[in-house]
Amino acid sequence: MVQLDHKQLWETVADRLRDEILDGHLPAGARLVEADLASRFGVSRGPIRDALADLSRSGLVVDLPRRGTSVASLREQDLAEVYEVRRALEEGAVRMAIARGTAEDFAEMDRLLAATENAYHAGSLPVAWEADMAFHRVYCRMAGNGRLLELVDRLASQTLLLMRTALAEHASLAWTPPVEVPRRIADAIRARDGEGAVRAVANHYQYTEDRLAGRAKTD
Amino acid sequence: MVQLDHKQLWETVADRLRDEILDGHLPAGARLVEADLASRFGVSRGPIRDALADLSRSGLVVDLPRRGTSVASLREQDLAEVYEVRRALEEGAVRMAIARGTAEDFAEMDRLLAATENAYHAGSLPVAWEADMAFHRVYCRMAGNGRLLELVDRLASQTLLLMRTALAEHASLAWTPPVEVPRRIADAIRARDGEGAVRAVANHYQYTEDRLAGRAKTD
DNA sequence: ACATGTGCGATTGTCAACAGTTAGCATTCG
DNA sequence: CGAATGCTAACTGTTGACAATCGCACATGT
Secondary structure, three states: OOOOOOOOHHHHHHHHHHHHHHOOOOOOOOEEOHHHHHHHHOOOHHHHHHHHHHHHHHOOEEEEOOOEEEEOOOOHHHHHHHHHHHHHHHHHHHHHHOOOOOHHHHHHHHHHHHHHHHHHHOOOHHHHHHHHHHHHHHHHHHOOOHHHHHHHHHHHHHHHHHHHHHHHHOHHHOOOOOOHHHHHHHHHHHOOOHHHHHHHHHHHHHHHHHHHHHHHHHO | OOOOOOOOHHHHHHHHHHHHHHOOOOOOOOEEOHHHHHHHHOOOHHHHHHHHHHHHHHOOEEEEOOOEEEEOOOOHHHHHHHHHHHHHHHHHHHHHHOOOOOHHHHHHHHHHHHHHHHHHHOOOHHHHHHHHHHHHHHHHHHOOOHHHHHHHHHHHHHHHHHHHHHHHHOHHHOOOOOOHHHHHHHHHHHOOOHHHHHHHHHHHHHHHHHHHHHHHHHO
């Protein structure tokens, strides 16, 4: 049986809004008025509400009762929170993933590592970040835990938004970790080295933290 | 400023439904028909939809498109998933918590450990489980990461539901870990021993896993 | 000048009704 | 007798309208 994935109206709306938020078309803090969106997309407010509820779940918008919803403007504090949770989840993920990786998974990781570096050197940071997110996603998928994967996805969205909005203020965010850092994760998983993989993930986040802390000092 | 929490209609509905699900009044698999609930609570379908969406987020109900929502009937697989994610999050949480624990936090942990054991010996398992969840929640709150705490809360709901429904089938689930196991977590946090706390959490979940695996074999 | 009260516009919360889809059952045809 | 087809009732997805609430600006009084 072919699973044709018919999207509900609110899913289509949510996808569209998510894109507009992540590509910066809807800047942080922008108000999302249900009636406006309804007329813009030619639907009623019901699906709009559902879509906004989903984006709120993902942390891309904030929803103040009786006062409407607006695009989340995430701060330093949020960045730290997201990274802490992602680190915890990914450390768990690699431990589970080591038993289940297939050759295709490893090939995809290699491909994404290369894509990240290429995009970085080509100067296309958003593309590099997305490839990096996809890289992390691969081994989280390998963990074979649907709940974990969904959480990672939602946090990845928030991370992308954070990077985008933060980059607008701090040019020093225009970087990705040197490819060796994430590669160590891939290598450890490939070698079925659980503790090594956990260390590699910790190292990756430590590196990122240090780099961000450095920014805080030098800016 | 005092945060008085005025509840939206859907929140009230969600709380009520959550209770009814967790105390077994609404058994696993029970269909939740929007119109029925609307007339039962004397509201329209709108707030009911919002409430169901929230419960779906928490994993307490499943939502099949165009076919309505019903109380989640979680399986062995789900139990494993939830525990894996909880373990990952809590290992991260204790690492963050060691720096931030206050005397009140430690007192509350002690109190909850005692409450768990008392309720267990008094034969009131649901109470014991809830106290245990609250215990875990304390050090997750100490981590000072709102996102992490919210995830832990949602997973705790699922765990309670799992325990309840599983208990109905397997009497051998009628237990809690010996109080020493969670106490080691509290002790390590109190001693500001980060790696020890991580080990204690891992140990706790390992113990639970073994016990559950034992059930699978002996039942 | 400052605090307090009041009216207005904007926006969400809630409701009731319509339309499309689904599962189950009866019916028909081979 | 079995499989495919066509109905039917139940339910969700969606809509448009109404009511309640909030923020803001202006007026009023001290």
